Structures are given as structure tokens and as C-alpha cells.
Amino acid sequence: MIEVRKLVKRFGMKTVLRGLDFKVEQGEFVALLGPNGAGKTTFLRILASLSRPSLGEITIAGFRLPGQAADVRRKLGVVSHFPLLYGDLTAEENLRFFGRMYALEQLPRRVSEVLDLVGLTTRRKDLVRTFSRGMQQRLAIGRAVLHDPEVMLFDEPHTGLDQEACDMLDRVLRDVAARGRTVVMTSHDLARIEDLASRFDVLSHGIISASTSRSAMTGGNVLTFYKQALAGEHG
Amino acid sequence: MAERAVTTKKSGNFIQAVLAIAWKDLAAELRSRELISAMLVFAMLVILIFNFALKLDARTRMTATSGILWVTFTFAGTLGLNRSMAVEKDRGCLDGLLLAPVDRASIYFGKLLSNLAFMVIMEVIVLPLYSLLYNINLFIPGLLLVILLGSLGYIGIGTLLAAMAVQTRTRDVMLPILLFPVVIPVVVAAVEASSGLLQGLEWSEISYWINILLAYDVIFIAIAFMVFDYVVEE
Amino acid sequence: MTKKPLLLLILDILCLVLVAVAAYLALVYAPMEVTMGNVQRVFYFHVANAWVGMLGFIAAGVAGIAYLRTHDVKWDIVEEAAVEISLVFFLIAIVLGSIWARPVWNTWWTWEPRLTTAAITEMIYLAYFMLRGGIEDPGRRARFSAVYTLVGSISVPITFMAIRFFRTIHPVVIGTQSAAAQGGFNMTPHMKVAFFFSLLAFTVVFIDLFWHRIRLGHLSNQVEDLKQKVME
Numbered sequence: 001m002i003e004v005r006k007l008v009k010r011f012g013m014k015t016v017l018r019g020l021d022f023k024v025e026q027g028e029f030v031a032l033l034g035p036n037g038a039g040k041t042t043f044l045r046i047l048a049s050l051s052r053p054s055l056g057e058i059t060i061a062g063f064r065l066p067g068q069a070a071d072v073r074r075k076l077g078v079v080s081h082f083p084l085l086y087g088d089l090t091a092e093e094n095l096r097f098f099g100r101m102y103a104l105e106q107l108p109r110r111v112s113e114v115l116d117l118v119g120l121t122t123r124r125k126d127l128v129r130t131f132s133r134g135m136q137q138r139l140a141i142g143r144a145v146l147h148d149p150e151v152m153l154f155d156e157p158h159t160g161l162d163q164e165a166c167d168m169l170d171r172v173l174r175d176v177a178a179r180g181r182t183v184v185m186t187s188h189d190l191a192r193i194e195d196l197a198s199r200f201d202v203l204s205h206g207i208i209s210a211s212t213s214r215s216a217m218t219g220g221n222v223l224t225f226y227k228q229a230l231a232g233e234h235g
Numbered sequence: 236m237a238e239r240a241v242t243t244k245k246s247g248n249f250i251q252a253v254l255a256i257a258w259k260d261l262a263a264e265l266r267s268r269e270l271i272s273a274m275l276v277f278a279m280l281v282i283l284i285f286n287f288a289l290k291l292d293a294r295t296r297m298t299a300t301s302g303i304l305w306v307t308f309t310f311a312g313t314l315g316l317n318r319s320m321a322v323e324k325d326r327g328c329l330d331g332l333l334l335a336p337v338d339r340a341s342i343y344f345g346k347l348l349s350n351l352a353f354m355v356i357m358e359v360i361v362l363p364l365y366s367l368l369y370n371i372n373l374f375i376p377g378l379l380l381v382i383l384l385g386s387l388g389y390i391g392i393g394t395l396l397a398a399m400a401v402q403t404r405t406r407d408v409m410l411p412i413l414l415f416p417v418v419i420p421v422v423v424a425a426v427e428a429s430s431g432l433l434q435g436l437e438w439s440e441i442s443y444w445i446n447i448l449l450a451y452d453v454i455f456i457a458i459a460f461m462v463f464d465y466v467v468e469e
Numbered sequence: 470m471t472k473k474p475l476l477l478l479i480l481d482i483l484c485l486v487l488v489a490v491a492a493y494l495a496l497v498y499a500p501m502e503v504t505m506g507n508v509q510r511v512f513y514f515h516v517a518n519a520w521v522g523m524l525g526f527i528a529a530g531v532a533g534i535a536y537l538r539t540h541d542v543k544w545d546i547v548e549e550a551a552v553e554i555s556l557v558f559f560l561i562a563i564v565l566g567s568i569w570a571r572p573v574w575n576t577w578w579t580w581e582p583r584l585t586t587a588a589i590t591e592m593i594y595l596a597y598f599m600l601r602g603g604i605e606d607p608g609r610r611a612r613f614s615a616v617y618t619l620v621g622s623i624s625v626p627i628t629f630m631a632i633r634f635f636r637t638i639h640p641v642v643i644g645t646q647s648a649a650a651q652g653g654f655n656m657t658p659h660m661k662v663a664f665f666f667s668l669l670a671f672t673v674v675f676i677d678l679f680w681h682r683i684r685l686g687h688l689s690n691q692v693e694d695l696k697q698k699v700m701e
Binding site for chain 3: 011012014
């Protein structure tokens with residue numbers, strides 16, 4: 001579903017990603033770990049088609065980036081730490097706007113469905129700027145699943161969320177995974193992703209330095225695996 | 236939930252996206268009214284300051300009117316452009332727009348429409364107020380055309396430059412610095428045409444300026460639409 | 470550090486020689502003009518500098534388009550060099566124009582089309598550098614600069630035409646000579662020699678400085694590169 005070969009990303013003279021290889025099969029749920037500044041957000045932005053690679057090949061859902069970016073975008077849903085919502089519109093209007101941008105049919109019905117999914121039906125006519133951060137993130141997730149994308153990218157989605165919002169997010173994540181969607185998620189919340197992800201990759205020094213599936217994980221939990229992966233580099 | 240819960244139309248998305256973006260901006264503004272009220276207040280203040288700064292008697296006021304109006308519009312216009320783009324930048328909304336499977340140019344045209352609407356709304360309110368304050372009849376048919384063409388050129392290039400300016404460190408200050416030197420043809424032509432209309436000059440004398448406005452509008456909207464990608468994509 | 474190429478060194482010396490000769494021609498060789506007196510000699514360098522400014526302006530426009538099409542950073546270096554040179558030379562031309570205008574028309578500045586357009590172009594250049602100064606990411610900086618250069622390149626000619634028509638309607642009254650008469654004295658053959666030689670000399674100066682500035686840009690980028698490598 002996602003195939004990345006020799007991805008290089010430079011900002012001027014600074015190289016952030018150095019020949020990164022990455023492959024995700026359909027239905028996999030990959031947790032992307034790594035130290036701060038390692039390039040996780042940069043990588044995710046490139047996958048999200050928001051940033052162009054300096055070198056390398058990327059194929060998502062059979063379409064190449066950046067050449068066929070528009071086709072890729074139709075299949076992508078992205079949640080970042082910015083809510084990407086308009087404060088002066090209601091929850092409903094926000095979803096309806098994005099629905100129009102994605103040329104969705106039967107929009108009113110779909111909007112109601114999504115509001116229901118993220119538990120915001122009662123607040124549908126309220127302005128987003130009155131929402132708490134947790135509710136905004138919930139709506140942002142709604143926006144991301146609106147067009148039922150095959151691939152979903154989450155960049156530290158739990159950041160700043162209260163318990164209720166986190167639980168709801170996990171529910172959505174599990175639902176998405178259950179329906180066979182492909183997910184790549186970065187997170188610092190190792191305890192949470194341990195249950196969600198089927199695969200764990202570590203991005204460090206511009207490449208994927210370690211990768212393991214849940215079953216094969218050394219040490220039995222993510223934290224150990226992660227620490228070992230980082231230690232192994234300096235070893 | 237059904238396997239494929241949604242279907243999307245494949246074709247003809249461009250216009251829909253443009254209208255969706257324009258509608259979105261207008262709807263949000265209708266709620267908060269921050270942008271237009273800021274522009275209006277600013278415009279009235281500028282006119283007020285001109286009143287004291289220029290000490291115009293009744294006769295010179297006649298000839299200075301179009302100049303005063305366009306200076307006012309030029310300055311107030313930057314407020315609207317800045318706010319409109321800042322909304323997208325601040326909450327990362329621009330990314331939201333970029334994620335949509337639409338041509339980047341649709342973002343440009345959508346913003347162009349809403350920015351133009353805001354500016355014209357401001358102008359349409361300022362004109363009668365100015366008329367009243369200075370007892371000058373501004374309800375000349377050609378004048379509205381000139382204002383529309385001038386605003387179109389201003390917003391046409393302004394939307395592009397605002398998209399750039401909002402991504403720099405010096406944000407709000409950057410837009411007038413970038414915009415004013417390149418929008419001078421619009422100001423010159425608009426002032427001359429307005430002035431000509433107010434004085435009741437022959438159409439042949441005014442038409443040259445209208446042509447310049449038209450040419451400018453077409454050329455710069457074309458350029459902006461072609462290079463907009465480079466300004467919003469990374 | 471790459472050494473300065475021999476050709477560039479020769480060019481440097483050639484420039485000094487040519488400018489010296491041009492100065493001689495302008496100040497000594499050419500005869501004094503009848504109506505304006507010696508101050509008219511400023512004209513030779515004034516036009517030559519404006520000419521160099523124009524060369525820079527065009528070069529910048531071309532480089533901007535080239536960058537947008539190729540995304541090759543060398544075009545960004547060329548563009549910045551061209552704008553910088555054009556900025557300086559237009560400034561010199563404007564100042565020389567002022568020096569000429571003062572005794573002849575009793576004013577430091579006239580709002581005539583060419584002069585006004587030159588001033589507006591300077592403002593665009595300054596805006597250009599402010600834009601560059603406000604962007605950290607080199608890729609974005611190059612892209613935005615190229616876009617603004619393109620916008621400026623198109624707007625300046627339109628501005629000139631607009632102002633020119635504006636001036637025919639509202640002419641600037643400075644003594645008995647209209648702005649169009651600025652170059653309106655007849656040039657004797659000696660004057661023509663001085664004039665064209667000045668153009669030649671300053672064209673060579675343009676090439677020389679352009680080359681230097683582009684080299685400087687490349688070296689500067691190399692320094693940045695080394696800095697990044699050291700920091701990693």
C-alpha cells in the first residue's frame with residue numbers, strides 16, 4: 001500500500017532523511033517511533049503529499065508522489081497536532097466544507113455519520129472555536145475519516161488530549177484498523193500504541209533503523225524494544 | 236459500517252472547490268465580522284485623518300476625492316488580505332486545503348473571490364459615507380466599474396503576495412512592502428479613471444485607463460494563477 | 470577555496486582601464502555642451518549606469534523564470550546577484566541624474582516617467598531583499614524570490630507606461646524644457662565617442678561585477694554547507 005525507496009529530504013544544505021526505505025502492506029498498523037527532531041514529522045508530511053521529496057520514490061495506493069499527488073490525496077486521511085479546522089464555522093459546516101473539497105456524494109448523511117462516530121452530534125451546530133482541544137481533535141479525526149481514506153496518517157494525535165478524547169481516539173483507531181485500513185502513526189505515548197499497532201519502526205538519523213512486529217518484539221514491550229533500538233546504534 | 240461508505244465524484248471538482256472555499260470564508264466572516272469591521276473602521280479613520288491633514292476647500296476636495304478614496308482602499312485592503320491569509324496559516328488550515336485532491340489554483344481563485352468580496356463590501360459602504368461627509372455625489376455608474384476593476388487587480392496580485400507574506404517572519408509588515416510597488420499601475424489608472432468620471436470627462440479620455448486596468452487584471456491574475464503552486468507547496 | 474580564475478583577474482584590470490578611459494573621454498575629451506555647461510558631462514555616466522541597471526533587471530527576470538522551471542539553486546544565486554547589481558547601479562544613475570537636474574532645472578527631483586519608474590524599481594528591489602531576509606528555509610526563499618522577481622519584471626514596464634501617460638496629462642513644468650528633452654541636445658561626434666565608450670566600459674563592469682557576485686554567492690553557499698556538516 002505504501003512503498004518508499006531511498007527517500008532523501010534536504011532543507012537547503014541540511015539533510016533530514018537519508019535514503020529512507022519503508023514498506024507497508026494493506027491493513028498494517030505501523031507505529032513510527034524515534035527521538036525528537038529525527039524527521040518523523042518531515043517524513044509524515046512527505047507521505048501526506050504536503051512536502052516534496054528531494055530524491056527517492058514514493059508510491060501510495062498505486063499512485064506515485066509527487067507526480068500523481070491529487071490521486072494520492074483522495075486516498076489519504078491525515079491527523080496532525082494542528083486541528084486544521086475553522087474556528088468561525090460550526091462543526092457541521094467544517095465537515096460539510098471538507099466534504100465539498102473531496103467531492104463527496106450524499107454529504108449531509110455522511111456528515112451526520114461522522115459526527116456520530118466521534119461523539120459530537122450534540123455539538124454539531126456549535127462554533128469550533130468554542131470547543132476544547134479534545135473536541136477539536138475529535139472533529140479533526142472526523143474530518144480525516146470523512147472520505148473514508150484507505151491510508152491514514154497520524155502525527156502525534158494524542159498530544160494535549162484529555163482522557164475522554166484519548167479513549168475516543170483509540171476507539172476510532174481500532175475501528176479504522178478493524179476495517180482493514182492502513183495506518184502509520186507517530187507517537188510518544190508508547191503505552192497506548194503498544195495495544196494498537198501491529199508493527200513498530202524506529203526512525204533515527206534519517207533512516208528506519210529498526211523494525212519489528214508485535215509478536216517478534218524483543219523484550220516483550222515497546223519501551224524495551226525502543227531503548228534497545230536506540231542503544232544499538234551507539235553500540 | 237459499510238465497506239465503502241462514501242463515493243466521490245471524479246470530475247468537475249475545480250469550480251466546486253473554488254466556490255466552497257469562497258463560501259467558507261464568507262460564512263466565517265458573516266459570523267465574526269472581524270475582518271470587514273476592521274477594514275471599515277480603518278478606512279473611516281484614514282478619511283478622517285485626510286480631512287485634517289489636507290485642509291481641502293470645497294473645490295480642491297472635488298479633485299482630491301479619487302486620490303483620497305484610493306489611498307484609503309489601498310491601505311484598508313492590506314488589512315483584509317492579511318487577516319484572510321492569517322486564518323489559514325495560524326491554525327494550519329492551509330494544510331487542510333492542500334490535502335484536498337484539488338488543483339492548487341482553486342485555492343487561489345477561492346481566496347480571490349472572498350478577498351474581492353470583502354474589499355468590495357468595504358468600498359460599497361465607504362462610498363456613501365464619504366458622499367455624505369463631503370457632499371459629493373459619488374453615484375456615477377462608471378465609478379463602480381472602475382472600483383471593481385481596480386479592486387480586482389489589487390486583490391488578484393494581493394492574494395498571491397499575501398500567501399507569500401504570511402509565511403515570512405515579518406508577516407503583516409511584509410505584505411504592504413511587497414504589494415505597493417507592484418500595484419502602482421492599478422492605483423494610477425484607478426485614480427485617473429475615477430477622477431475623470433467625477434469630473435465628467437469624455438469617455439475617450441478615460442478609456443485608456445480602463446484598458447490599463449483590464450490589461451493589468453488579466454495579466455496578473457494569469458501570472459498569479461500559474462505560480463500559486465510554488466508559493467503554497469513545499 | 471577555489472582560486473579566482475585568471476580570466477576574472479584580467480577582466481578586473483580591463484574594467485579599471487576602461488572606466489579610466491571613459492572618465493577621461495567624458496570629462497576631458499568631449500566638448501562642453503553649450504546650454505548646460507560642464508554638468509552635462511554627468512550624462513555619459515548617468516546613462517551608462519542606467520543601462521547597467523537595465524541589464525541587471527532583465528537578467529534577474531530571466532534567472533527567476535529559470536529557477537522556477539529548474540529548481541536549480543545556481544539560478545537563485547544569479548538572480549540575487551543581478552538584483553543587487555541593478556539596485557546599486559540604478560541608485561548611482563538616479564543620483565547622477567539628480568546632480569544633473571539641479572543646476573539645469575533647479576530641482577533635485579522630477580517626477581518624470583523614467584526617473585519615477587527607476588525609483589519604484591528600487592523599492593521593489595528593497596522589498597525583494599526584505600523578503601529574502603524574512604525566510605529561513607533556502608528552498609522557500611529561492612522560490613518566493615523567483616516569484617516576486619517575475620511579478621516585479623512584469624509590473625515595472627506596465628508602471629512605466631501608466632506613468633508616462635499620466636505625465637502627458639499632468640506634465641511636470643520645470644523651466645522651459647520638458648522631461649523629454651533630457652537627452653535632447655545634439656551630440657557631436659566627439660560626444661558620441663564618449664557616450665558609447667561609457668556604455669561599453671560599464672557593460673564590461675557589469676559582467677565583471679556579476680561574475681564576482683555569482684562567485685561570492687556560490688562560495689557563501691559552500692560555507693553554509695560546511696557549517697551544517699560541522700554541526701552534525
